[in-house]
Amino acid sequence: MIKYIIIDDESVAHDIIRGYCDALPNFSLVQSCYDAIEALECIRNNKVDLVFLDLNMPKLKGFDFLKTLQHPPKVIVTTAYQEHALEGYELNIVDYLLKPFGFDRFLKAVNKIDIKVNLENEQEERKHSDSFFVKSNKKLIQINFDEILFIEATGNYCKIITSNEEIQVREKISDFLERLSTNNFYQVHKSFIVSKKHIKAIEGNRISIEDYIVPIGKMYKNALTKLL
Template sequence: MSASCIIIDDEHPARVLLADYVSKMPQLKLAGVFSNPIEAIAFINTQPVDVILLDIQMPELSGIEFLKSMPKRPKVIFTTAYQNYALQGYDLDVVDYLLKPIKFERFLQAVNKACDLLKLEQKGTPKVMDQVISVKADHRIHRVSIADIQYIEGLKEYVRFHLDGEKLITLESLKRLEDTLPSGNFIRIHKSYIVNKAKVKSIYGNQVQLSNSTYVPIGKLYRNDIMERLFT
């Protein structure tokens, strides 16, 4: 099953290039091409859209303003010539941030990430021990068992997966992982940390001790929620 995709960009050459890239991706179905977000709003309100390839600097309404106005957001990949919006992009939970001129290899990585997230959402929450997620790190795609994750550490626009005997760093949003991973099995304990509940051995002061003897700090704002979810 292919994901419905639209392109929003005020530059004609960029629209042509992205449409060509999409045509080479069997997992994507191009549903519309728009020169500005206002044109796209009416379409989105009547048609299901899974992925948006969205430029940022556009007249009348910027890509960021458009994204903030959406009550329910599809998977969004920013396509822009400007680097200085990267942190805003990750604050808005975008899937990826592609700098123009966009190479096909980089485009492929972003689309695969979006499709992986869509598949994970569509699968729902099967038995946690059987779940596997894809993590792109070190120029490879790693199959990571949910059960092997000790904790996940936020590093601005990157995250570090601390696994049983291995660490992986990938371009990802900690907020998106918090929303995507099964909430019954993972818990946010700090603005920079998510832990696997099954790996929690004890709470010692303002720290969580994990099964591999690692100590992870507890944020003040999260303490009451942690106590409730771990011990009730």
């Protein structure tokens, strides 16, 4: 479900956007805001995935409002002013809708946010799960996070070393960084990610994990020291 707010000082604009969103099964309105101050309070107190943002508003203009947000939701600009489009894309907006816009153009814009939010939600769910699946030798294998000792990159593959077995998968080490909690797993070398709970000892540039020795890369050593 994509939770959205509308920020516009014209009630007609609210009616149009809300009507379009009501035609979609996975959109839920959090609040209709008529100025940026009202929107700031709403975002502070609610989970908001998407903002439909008008630019020409009282008190605080649209892009000025956007610049005040440390971690802004996804933003689709809705405006009658084409000349601000470049500035909008520099602020990483999802799309720029020129008023008046029809449902087909609206749908094209929200399809972008649908994909982005769903991907982010899937990544977040994986991080809070107890396990995940990998494909190895044409079969799916479920791996518990607690059992992982370390992961080693070897060419186009990665080896997942667990308490019980070694599993080789055709994935990049960066793919695992997206799945693993940064509180429990640390990248200590360009080719190694280790589980904090299984570290037995650190001596010089080497980490002992059960009967294994994992190297610490020079560029990772200071960061590792701070984390521990």
